Amino acid sequence: MYDSGxxxxxxxxxxxxxxxxxxxxxxxxxxxxxxKIDTPVIxxxxxxxxxxxxxxxxxxxxxxxxxxxxxxxxxxxxxxxAPDGKQYDMSLQNTCMKCHSNKTQFCDQCHxxxxxxxxxxxxxxxxxxxx
Amino acid sequence: MGLNxxxxxxxxxxxSLFGLGGKLAWEVLGPGALEASTKPAPLTAAKHWAMVIxxxxxxxxxxxxxxxxxxxxAHNVPQIPGAKEEIKWIWLEKYGHVFPDDEHQYVxxxxxxxxxxxxxxxxxxxxxxxxxxxxxxxxxxxxIVMMDMHxxxxxxxxxxxxPYGSRSFNWGDPRxxxxxxxxxxYPTRSKGVVEKxxxxxxxLAKGLHPACVEASNGALIFxxxxxxxxxxxxxxxxxxxxxxxxxxxxxxxxxxxV
Numbered sequence: 001m002y003d004s005g006x007x008x009x010x011x012x013x014x015x016x017x018x019x020x021x022x023x024x025x026x027x028x029x030x031x032x033x034x035x036k037i038d039t040p041v042i043x044x045x046x047x048x049x050x051x052x053x054x055x056x057x058x059x060x061x062x063x064x065x066x067x068x069x070x071x072x073x074x075x076x077x078x079x080x081x082a083p084d085g086k087q088y089d090m091s092l093q094n095t096c097m098k099c100h101s102n103k104t105q106f107c108d109q110c111h112x113x114x115x116x117x118x119x120x121x122x123x124x125x126x127x128x129x130x131x
Numbered sequence: 132m133g134l135n136x137x138x139x140x141x142x143x144x145x146x147s148l149f150g151l152g153g154k155l156a157w158e159v160l161g162p163g164a165l166e167a168s169t170k171p172a173p174l175t176a177a178k179h180w181a182m183v184i185x186x187x188x189x190x191x192x193x194x195x196x197x198x199x200x201x202x203x204x205a206h207n208v209p210q211i212p213g214a215k216e217e218i219k220w221i222w223l224e225k226y227g228h229v230f231p232d233d234e235h236q237y238v239x240x241x242x243x244x245x246x247x248x249x250x251x252x253x254x255x256x257x258x259x260x261x262x263x264x265x266x267x268x269x270x271x272x273x274x275i276v277m278m279d280m281h282x283x284x285x286x287x288x289x290x291x292x293x294p295y296g297s298r299s300f301n302w303g304d305p306r307x308x309x310x311x312x313x314x315x316x317y318p319t320r321s322k323g324v325v326e327k328x329x330x331x332x333x334x335l336a337k338g339l340h341p342a343c344v345e346a347s348n349g350a351l352i353f354x355x356x357x358x359x360x361x362x363x364x365x366x367x368x369x370x371x372x373x374x375x376x377x378x379x380x381x382x383x384x385x386x387x388x389v
Contacts, residue, residue, distance in 0.1 A: 073279045076271060078336055094316055122304075122321035123280060125312050 033109040039101045050099075051082045062118070065092060093124045101127040178357035179274045180330055181384040182341075183366045184248060188350035195223060195248050201346035202250075205331065207319045209308035218299040220328045221250035221343055229375060230387075242389070248351075250343075251276060251297040251328035252375060252383030259289035259298065268325075274356075274384060275330045285323035294379050298327045356384065 001007070042048060050057050052064075068090040071077045080090045089095050100106045103126045111118065134142075189195050202208065202221045211217050223246040227234040230247075253276045260270050267282035268289050290298045304322045312319060317333065320326050330353075331341035344351045354363035363386070366372075372386040 069281055073277070073281065074269070076273075076332070076336070093318060119321070123318040125315055125318060 030113065033113040035107075035109040036102060036105040037100070038105075039099060041099045041101065045099075049084075051080065051086070051088055065096075065120075068092070092120060097124075097127050102129055103127070104129060177273050177355035179355060179384070180253065180335075181274070181354065181356040181363050181386065182330075182344070183352040183354075183363050183372070183386045183388060185350045185352065185366070185388045186245075186247060187388060188348070189248075192223065192246060194348065194350065195246075197346045197348075198248060198343035198351065199223070201342040202328070204313040205334070205342040206317055207305075207309055207312045207314055209305040209319075211305070211308050216302050218301065218305065218326065219250075219297075220299075220326070221248060223247065224249050230373065232376060232378060233373065247387065248343075249295070249297075249375070250385070251330075252295055252381065252385045253328075253330055255382035255384065256380060258292040258294065258381060262288040262292040264288065271332075275332055276327075277329055277332060278324075278326060280318075280320060280324050280326070283324040285325065287325060289325055294376055294381065295383075298325050300325050 037048070052060075057064075068080065069092075072090050078090050080088045082088060097103070103121075199221050203210070206220060208218055208220050225246050226238070226242055226244075229249050253274055255274070257268075257270055257276045259268050260266075260276060263269075264286060265282045265284055267279045267284070269277055269279070271277050285300065287300055290300060301320050301322050301324055305320050309319060331339070331343075334341060339345070340353050341351075344353045352362055352366060354361040356363060358364065366388065367386055370388045372388055374383045374386060377383070
C-alpha cells in the first residue's frame, strides 16, 4: 500500500470530524422541554381550556396561527369559533399572549429544545415577564 | 333496432331527472355549499372607504401634529432621525410637494407657505399593488390598500411605484428607536419590510374611526364613498375638492378641501 501513513491519518481525521457532534454532546443531556401554564390569567380560569384541546394545540398551533394571520390580514375576518362554540379574537398578541404571558417559560421551552426560531416576535410584542 | 325521436326524448328526459336527483345534485344544490357566508365581517361594512381633509379647519400646524402623534402612538411608529431612514405614516408636506400640478408662480402666499397633512391615498388604482411581486400589498374589497407584513420581502418596488412617497422602508430594526411600544396591542415592524398607513383597519374592525380622525377635531372626515348619504359624500357634493396628482390616474381616495 502506497502512502499508507497519509491515508490512515486522513481516515482517522475524517472519522473524528464526522462523529464530532456525537461525542461532543455525549454526557450533556438537554433537559426536556417543560412548558408552564401557571400564569395569573390561566390560574384564575375555572376550566383550564385553550381554544382547542391540549393535544391539538401541541401539534397544530403553528398551523392555526398561520391560518389566523392569513384570515385576519388578508380576509379581514377576526373572529375564530372554537370547536366548543366559544368565539375568540384571532390575535397572537392580544389573545394567545393574554393567557400565555410567560413566553420564556412556555413558547421558548419547546422552540429552544427543537431549535426552531419562529420570527413572530420580530414584530409582535411579548408581554413583560417578572424575573 | 332504431330509436325513434319520441323514445329518445323519453330516455333523455328520465335520465336527466335522475341526474338532477342524483348524489352530486343533492350535494351542490343542498343547503350549505352555495349559501353566502354568514360570518360577521365588520371590516367590509363599507364598500369604499375614503377621507376628506378639510384644510380650512386646521387652525395651526399644532392641530395637524396632534393627528400625526395619534397615529404614531397607535401604530408604534418610531421617530428615526434623518430623511433616509425615517418612517412616515402620516406627515406634513409643503404645498408644492403635495400638489405639484397646481403650483404656480402667483399662488396665494397663504397657500404657498402652508403645509398639508398627507398619507397613503388608498388609490382606486394602486400602482404599489400592481408592482408587488408577492402580493404583500393588496387592495381590499372595502378599498383599503393593505400591507401583509408576513409576506413582504422588502424589495421596495412599491416604494418606486407609489407617486406620493407614502411608503417607508425599515432599514434597521425599528425597535432601536422605540424604548417602549406606545401601543402594546399593536405589533411593531421588523427590519426589511415596507410600511405605510392602513386607514387604521384594526380600529375599523372594532367600529372605531381612524386614530388621526379622532384627534383631528372634525377636520378629517372618514366615511363610505359608496354610500350617497355618508358625510364624505355630502362634503364632496357641497365643496370644491382636489386630489393629489389626479393626472396619473391612480384615483386617490383622499380629498382635500382648500
